Structure formats: structure tokens, C-alpha cells
Amino acid sequence: MEGIAPQHLRALQPAAWQWFLSPENGHFALALACAFACAQCLLPALGARLREPRLARLGGGLAWSQALCLVMAFLCLGTAAVQDDFSVRSVAENSARAKPLLYKVAGLWGNHEGSLLLWLLVLALCAALLATTARRAQLPLFLQARVLAILGGISAAFGLFCLLTSSPFGRLLPPPADGAGMNPMLQDPGLAFHPPLLYLGYVGLAVPFAFAVAGLMEKRVTPRWGGWMKPWVLASWGFLTCGITLGSWWSYYVLGWGGYWFWDPVENASLIPWLSSTALVHSTIAVEKRDVLKSWSLLLAIASFSFSLAGTFLVRSGILNSVHAFASDPARGVFLLLILGVISGGALALFAWRAPQFPAEPGFPLLTREGALVLNNILLCTLCAIVLVGTLYPPFVQLLFSRTLSVGKPFFDSTTIPVFLLLLLLLGIVCALGWRYTKPASVLRALRLPALLGCLAFPLALIWLAAFPPALCAALAVWVLGATALALLRRWQVNRRAGRAHRSLPASQWAMALAHMGVAVSVLGMCGMSAARHDIVELPVGGSVSFAGRCWKLAAVSPVQGPNYRAERAMLQVSRPTCPTNAGKPFLRLTPERRFFPLQDQTLAQVALHITPLGDLYAVLGPSRLLATRHGKQLVWVLRLHDNPLAVWIWAGGLFMALGAVVALLGRSRRPAVAARGEG
Numbered sequence: 001m002e003g004i005a006p007q008h009l010r011a012l013q014p015a016a017w018q019w020f021l022s023p024e025n026g027h028f029a030l031a032l033a034c035a036f037a038c039a040q041c042l043l044p045a046l047g048a049r050l051r052e053p054r055l056a057r058l059g060g061g062l063a064w065s066q067a068l069c070l071v072m073a074f075l076c077l078g079t080a081a082v083q084d085d086f087s088v089r090s091v092a093e094n095s096a097r098a099k100p101l102l103y104k105v106a107g108l109w110g111n112h113e114g115s116l117l118l119w120l121l122v123l124a125l126c127a128a129l130l131a132t133t134a135r136r137a138q139l140p141l142f143l144q145a146r147v148l149a150i151l152g153g154i155s156a157a158f159g160l161f162c163l164l165t166s167s168p169f170g171r172l173l174p175p176p177a178d179g180a181g182m183n184p185m186l187q188d189p190g191l192a193f194h195p196p197l198l199y200l201g202y203v204g205l206a207v208p209f210a211f212a213v214a215g216l217m218e219k220r221v222t223p224r225w226g227g228w229m230k231p232w233v234l235a236s237w238g239f240l241t242c243g244i245t246l247g248s249w250w251s252y253y254v255l256g257w258g259g260y261w262f263w264d265p266v267e268n269a270s271l272i273p274w275l276s277s278t279a280l281v282h283s284t285i286a287v288e289k290r291d292v293l294k295s296w297s298l299l300l301a302i303a304s305f306s307f308s309l310a311g312t313f314l315v316r317s318g319i320l321n322s323v324h325a326f327a328s329d330p331a332r333g334v335f336l337l338l339i340l341g342v343i344s345g346g347a348l349a350l351f352a353w354r355a356p357q358f359p360a361e362p363g364f365p366l367l368t369r370e371g372a373l374v375l376n377n378i379l380l381c382t383l384c385a386i387v388l389v390g391t392l393y394p395p396f397v398q399l400l401f402s403r404t405l406s407v408g409k410p411f412f413d414s415t416t417i418p419v420f421l422l423l424l425l426l427l428g429i430v431c432a433l434g435w436r437y438t439k440p441a442s443v444l445r446a447l448r449l450p451a452l453l454g455c456l457a458f459p460l461a462l463i464w465l466a467a468f469p470p471a472l473c474a475a476l477a478v479w480v481l482g483a484t485a486l487a488l489l490r491r492w493q494v495n496r497r498a499g500r501a502h503r504s505l506p507a508s509q510w511a512m513a514l515a516h517m518g519v520a521v522s523v524l525g526m527c528g529m530s531a532a533r534h535d536i537v538e539l540p541v542g543g544s545v546s547f548a549g550r551c552w553k554l555a556a557v558s559p560v561q562g563p564n565y566r567a568e569r570a571m572l573q574v575s576r577p578t579c580p581t582n583a584g585k586p587f588l589r590l591t592p593e594r595r596f597f598p599l600q601d602q603t604l605a606q607v608a609l610h611i612t613p614l615g616d617l618y619a620v621l622g623p624s625r626l627l628a629t630r631h632g633k634q635l636v637w638v639l640r641l642h643d644n645p646l647a648v649w650i651w652a653g654g655l656f657m658a659l660g661a662v663v664a665l666l667g668r669s670r671r672p673a674v675a676a677r678g679e680g
Helices: 006-020 023-050 058-082 089-094 101-109 112-133 141-165 189-204 206-218 223-254 265-290 294-317 330-357 369-401 409-430 440-465 468-497 507-529 647-668 671-679
Strands: 533-539 544-547 550-561 566-575 588-590 593-597 602-606 608-612 615-629 632-645
Touching (some): 023 058, 023 112, 023 141, 058 112, 058 141, 101 112, 112 141, 112 206, 141 206, 141 330, 189 265, 189 294, 206 223, 206 294, 223 294, 294 330, 409 440, 409 468, 409 507, 507 632, 550 632, 566 615, 566 632, 588 615, 608 647
Antiparallel strands (some): 544 550, 593 602
């Protein structure tokens, strides 16, 4: 380097970084990661088979090598997207120069190729994290080797899929001057973070799956096995809960239809593994605490990850049609189906072979927490089966018999609500149950007050909602809230009477309470939404209409220029007195927009939303038209107005549930050291 002036070196630096983060190097890093994944699949497994520690220890280094290669590949793709390198096909097809920076980054996972690379990266990071924390968790070397080998096998299969059918680094020659842009519906902060959260949940379920297969291979499932697997189950379930909650919120305010769940097949594809992983969370607790429900845990761990893989297959194979679904490609679908068959089919075959060889578990009475967890698993699996059948039945009938069928909200409401009511009833009862044995009289005493609260809530809810099922759901939600709060209070009183210096409740107790209360809060929000009202009106500028006890006045409509769109923005003034009195001062101004994206030739409504704890006011601006009147023609605007009681409770409940998972994980972070002392 001697003889080169510093300014020349500085001038060379950007070019060096551009070369280092070029698409070709990204493709090479992806191929290298795939090679490391193959080695991670073979060498630690061989070490565990031969009981050779040196081979078994290679798994951690290979997992980290694979993760670093995939970080490099992802940085290369991100650099191409941010720099508008339209010679890269996936960037040209999903980005544009005028797209804001946030969506250029979010566009990395807003398409099939980039999302698959993110899928691989998350899986590799999970394996690397497992290898790093294995010593602190006192994970036996050969069990760790088997788990890492299984994760390496999954990663190798998806790495090959990515390289052979879905490489994000393919070039376009000659490159276009500008990209095709991104679906305007996906250009929203909510959807920018929704896929990574879902992926953390989906892919995180690979670790419990690997633990389940490794446990079957070793023919040994113990309470400590449940303890090693449980943090991964909790973390995956928490991320999946956050992802589903965020996706539901996005549906509510971006799609402009005022709902929060459409029973869309792609929405259901995330709900199915969430239901099975919720059952897995509960059965893993039983394994860790009481050494029971081991077969349930093994089967649910396999099923949850298999449902995640099935969701990946359904979204990318073109079987399902949805705004969320990626481009259909039968070749990719066949490849994914092959991966799904080998991974899930192999694991289920191993379960069928090895599970009967496990020692019989001790029995337990039904009126115990173990019995309640079995009922809980049965109900959650029933819900899972209903959603699975309702989602897959129409596409398979169309494939096999060329008949078009539609399974929508009426089917799901009529089949899932009765099961869900039983689940809510059980959520209240389980708070009064203990492990091993519970006196029936103590259960009745503990549940008297929650039952009274539920009975009082039912007639009030029936008057307000004027419908039996939502009123019953609301009463049961109050029952769950009351039972959970009383259980917390009873536990605190026990600590106080025992004279314990440390009277605070254990983290697991808080976690359970937060999760169960979150379910109840979400249910109350859904019940409130059953009383939602909406109206479609046509107003000229200066016109007003009465809706939901308020006067809505269209004060103005003006043009707006956005970064990559043009829009018409309405100014709605909302006042308390109903029209035509209209004498009140406006207490709220809403500004819904109607945006036109010229690159995609697509128009999208931008909802205006006013959120309060008691309900939302929600306005959507539609197209304008000339209306014939007695005085000639008048320009009027179509407006859709909504009054949504308790809407925000739906997503607040989701956050409560996710917070429960966080509290449980934080509470567990000190436990390995305690276990070590106990064993020493």
C-alpha cells in the first residue's frame, strides 16, 4: 500500500465494499451456507451415533459458519435493494426508485425469493444460538449434536430449494431503468414487520421439532428434556402471537374493510401452527413439572413445525389465492411438497415406531391441573383440525373434482365458537386446580366469585350486544378474568401467611395470568366488534350526516402528493350533536385518503382512524361521482363510516399474551444456575 495517497484509498473504499457485497458474492455465500448445512447435518449426527465427542462438537462451529454466510448473503441482497440495483431480478420485480427506504428494506422479505432467504437466516441463527447456550443450559453433548444435525438437515433442504428454484441473486440483462414496484397494500409499517415476526415464530418451531426427533432417536424424554425445549416453544409461540396480532391489525386498518380476521386461507395458515403450539406450550409444562404428557409433547412438536412447513407450501405453491400469497409456481410447489413429505413424514414415522417403546406414564385424576391440560390439548387440537379442514377442503375439491367451493365465516363461526366456549370455561377452572390432587370442595369455593361475576355480566352483555353467542362469550371472558385475578390473589396470600420474606409471585404465575387474561381481553374486544355499525353515505363538500350519535361533516377534499403516489385527502369534522342540529364544535378531525400509485396503476384507500379504549371511529374515502339534483349536477364523495366498540381490546389482548411469554422466558433465565447447584 506504500505510495498510494490516503485520498486515493478513500476513493477506493466504496468500490471495495460494493464488490464485497455484490450479488455474486451473495450467491456464493448462500452456496457456502448450504455446504455448511450439509456438513452440520452429517458430522454431528455421526459423532452422536459413534459416541465420538470430537465429531459431535463440530456442530456448533458449523452452525455459526452457516449463520455468518447467510448474514453475508442477506447483506448482499439488502445492498442491492437499497442501491436500486435493478440488474438483480428480485429487486427489479419488487422495488422502484421512488419507493421509501423502509419499504426497500421491507421489500427484501415481501417476495418469494427474499422471504425464503430470511427463513434460512432465522433458522441458522436459531441453531447458532442453541449451540451458544447449550453449555449454560447443561444440554448433553450428544443430544445437542443430534438437535443441531436435524436443524442442519432442514437448513440444507431449504438451502438447496433456494439455490435450485428460488435464488434471490439472479441477474437481468439488460437491467430496466426502474423497477416494477411493490404491491401498494404491502407498503405499510405494520406489514413491514409482520413477516419477520411470523418467521421467527414459524422457524423457531424447528427447534422443538428437532428436540422431539432427537428425543425419539435417543428413546429418552425426561422432565429436563421438557425444560430444554420449553424456552424455544415459548419464544416461538410469543413471536407467532405478535406476528398474528400485527397482521390482524394490518388487516383492520389497511384493507379498509373494518374487520380484523377474514378467515383468509393465508391467515389461517398462521393460525393453525399457533393453535398447535399453544397446546405444545401447555403439554411441555406438564412434562417439565410432572413427567407426564410426553407423547403429547412429541406429537405436538412434530405437528406444529409440520404445519409451519405446510403453510410455507400452501402460500408458495399457488394452491391458495390471497393478497398475502406469493407467486404461484408448480415446480416450487412440488419441491416444497417433497421437503414437507421427507421431514414431516419421516418424523411421524419415527414417532409411530418409537413412541410405543416409552415407559408408561403415571396416571392422574381428571380434577387436577394435569387433567385440565389434557382437556385443553384436546380442545385446541379440535380447533386446529377444524381450521385445517376448512382451509384445505376448497382447494383440494377444486384440484380433484374441478369444483369451486367457498368455506367462509359462517362455517368457521358455527364450528369453532362452541369449542372455544368450552375452552374459555376450562381456562377459568384450571386456575383453581393444583398438580397431583385437588379437593372438589376447594375448587367450588375458589370459583364461586368468578361464576357470580360471569352470571352478572351475561344479562348486561345480552342487553348491549343483543345476540346470544357474543353475550355468552363476553360473560365467559369476565369469568376467566375473575378466576385468574383471584388465583393471583390467593397465591400472594399464601406467601404472606407463610411469612415468606420474598412475597412476590413466581414469574411462571405472572406469565400464565398475563396469557390467560390476554385471551379474555381479546375475546371482549371481539364481542364488542359484534356490535359494530357501519354506513355508506354520499356527501358533497360542506354536507353532513348523522351516524353513531355524531354529526360527520365533509369539510374539504384536497389533492396530496406522496413519495410514490398521488392522493385525494378528505377532511371530516365530527361533532357531538346529531345532524341537522350541527351546533356542536368539532371534537375530532379525520383525514381519510384515496391514493393512486401510477407505477402499479392501483388505487388504495388509506383509512382514517380515531382509537379510544371504548371504541374506534373509522372512515374510508371512496370515489367521487356527479349526482343529479334539482339544481343541476353536484360532485359527491362516497364515504364509509364505522363505529367499532372495544376494537383495540383485540390487539391489546394479543400483546398481553406475548408479554406472558416474555415474562416466562425472563423468569427461566436464572433457572439453569439453580439446577446446577441442586445437582452438584
